[in-house]
Amino acid sequence: MVLVTGGTGFIGGHLLRKLCRRGVRVRCLTRAQPAGAPRGKTSRTADLPAGVETAPADWSTGQGIEAALAGVDTVIHLAGVTKALGRSEYYTGNARATETLARLLAGRAVRFVHVSSLAAMGPSAEGAPLEEDATPHPVSDYGKSKLEAELRAAHWRPDAVIVRPPVVYGPGDTDVFQIFKSIAAGVVLEISGPERWFSAIYVEDLAEGLIAAAEAPQAEGRAYFLAHPKLVSWSELAAVAGRIMGRRPRVVRIPPALAYAAAWCAERWSRFTRRPGILSRDKVAEARCAAWTCDTRRAARELGFEASTALETGLALTLAWYKEAGWIRY
Secondary structure, eight states, X not given: OEEEESTTSHHHHHHHHHHHHTTOXXXXXXXXXXTTOOOSOOTTGGGSOTTOEEEEEOTTTOTTHHHHTTTOSEEXXXXXXXXXXXXXHHIIIIIIHHHHHHHHHTTOXXXXXXXXXXXXXXXXXXXXXXXXXXXXXXXXXXHHHHHHHHHHHHHHOTTOEEEEOOEEEOTTXXXXXXXXXXXXXXXXXXXXXXXOEEOEEEHHHHHHHHHHHHHOGGGTTOEEEOOOSSOEEHHHHHHHHHHHHTOOOEEEEEOHHHHHHHHHHHHHHHHHHTOOOSOOHHHHHHHTSSEEOBOOHHIIIIIOOOOOOXXXXXXXXXXXXXXXXXXXXX
């Protein structure tokens, strides 16, 4: 039995479907409904694959997690906070929640795969992708909270497998989607400066990599970057997506000061509406870095995993999904 946290999210949904196709028994940890809430599936759990068990739990108290672990031999921890109204929400949703789970797993004969992020390690030097044992230097509250989550996971479970994905794209994603939506409208927004590079992975490949990390005996206590080995520039991403959609978007370069000002306004609007958005000063700080790249050779060597979906193939599949779902038109 595999327990997946964050199974109602973008990556989690793809992972659950892949596990189910393999005939694996799967349980999905879900948020406990508040007292007095109507019974039945929520709109998010209604989309879970047939046969997936659900186990309601409260991350703040840990209530329900012990019961969810009954009969489980593998835990893949995807749940986390990627957008927040303030710094404390990142640490509560990432570091503290991970510690709650890892503490309950201490001493159990369970494989624990903790899904972190390249953001926990920080940006790379141009032309020098990061290796897993590099000194961490996160530049955002999100990255710092993910690093703290790694440390707490390793404290309670030294044999935890740490997986650090970079940019993840694919059907159902709502973050990188904003870039594709802009390209479909004929505009590409870039922060002024030199060409910037990043590592990326198609979501179906990432799901395969997570399963490999859960199954490989030699992965205990190890950290892995899961990404396609070919590095990508933001201009290449825009060009490939534009070509698929039949667009030739106009590039608009924004001075850093203006980007920070727009992010400040976006943060204030998010706090007013109580809905965190993708744009923040932290995200601008990350976007200004010259490179977010990682070395994938350890995963290939120890897990036998190599992401096989090339950028153009992955983007074609992703954009076709957005078009069919009515998210973009081209």
